[in-house]
Amino acid sequence: MAVGGLGQLDQQYDGSKLRVGILHARWNSSIIDALVAGAKKRMLELGVKEENIIIETVPGSFELPYGSKLFVEKYKKLGKPLDAVIPIGVLIKGSTMHFEYICDSVTHQLMKLNFELDLPVIFGVLTCLTDEQAEARAGLIEGKMHNHGEDWGAAAVEMATKF
Numbered sequence: 001m002a003v004g005g006l007g008q009l010d011q012q013y014d015g016s017k018l019r020v021g022i023l024h025a026r027w028n029s030s031i032i033d034a035l036v037a038g039a040k041k042r043m044l045e046l047g048v049k050e051e052n053i054i055i056e057t058v059p060g061s062f063e064l065p066y067g068s069k070l071f072v073e074k075y076k077k078l079g080k081p082l083d084a085v086i087p088i089g090v091l092i093k094g095s096t097m098h099f100e101y102i103c104d105s106v107t108h109q110l111m112k113l114n115f116e117l118d119l120p121v122i123f124g125v126l127t128c129l130t131d132e133q134a135e136a137r138a139g140l141i142e143g144k145m146h147n148h149g150e151d152w153g154a155a156a157v158e159m160a161t162k163f
């Protein structure tokens with residue numbers, strides 16, 4: 001069986017000197033809250049100080065790419081630069097093509113943002129066909145999958161310290 005998530009860590013990384021931003025959308029908030037908690041929990045386990053985990057929000061996933069750019073620029077201007085940013089959103093398919101267009105554009109733009117900002121921008125967007133798929137990936141269904149937020153927290157620390 002493929003080992004997903006935390007099983008892919010190749011070593012423990014030290015997050016004690018990092019400042020990481022979490023920017024989360026406000027749609028599907030109960031799932032978002034679990035994902036944010038998972039990312040925060042894992043980063044604390046890897047030594048990131050609580051005061052260095054900065055959390056801000058945007059209306060929805062469509063706002064994550066530009067919101068992430070503004071977020072990073074805001075903290076650079078404050079003299080408290082972020083070492084990584086984790087945009088978190090939950091997109092659940094409805095009855096129209098709205099879902100597909102947002103998923104596609106947000107995914108591509110977040111990927112580009114890594115290079116544009118020269119900073120790790122972790123892909124923390126669930127693109128699910130059902131509520132249950134999203135709940136399972138936030139660790140909200142006992143015995144089904146794990147909280148993907150933890151993977152994203154680990155990825156942020158690794159990408160901000162490894163190279």
Ligand SMILES: O=Nc1c(NC[C@H](O)[C@H](O)[C@H](O)CO)[nH]c(=O)[nH]c1=O
Nearest residue numbers: 025027059060061062089090091092
């Ligand atoms: O429609 N579904 C969703 C959604 N729509 C709002 C969109 O992201 C944006 O905020 C507005 O269009 C305004 O720009 N945003 C989500 O995060 N998840 C969804 O499932």
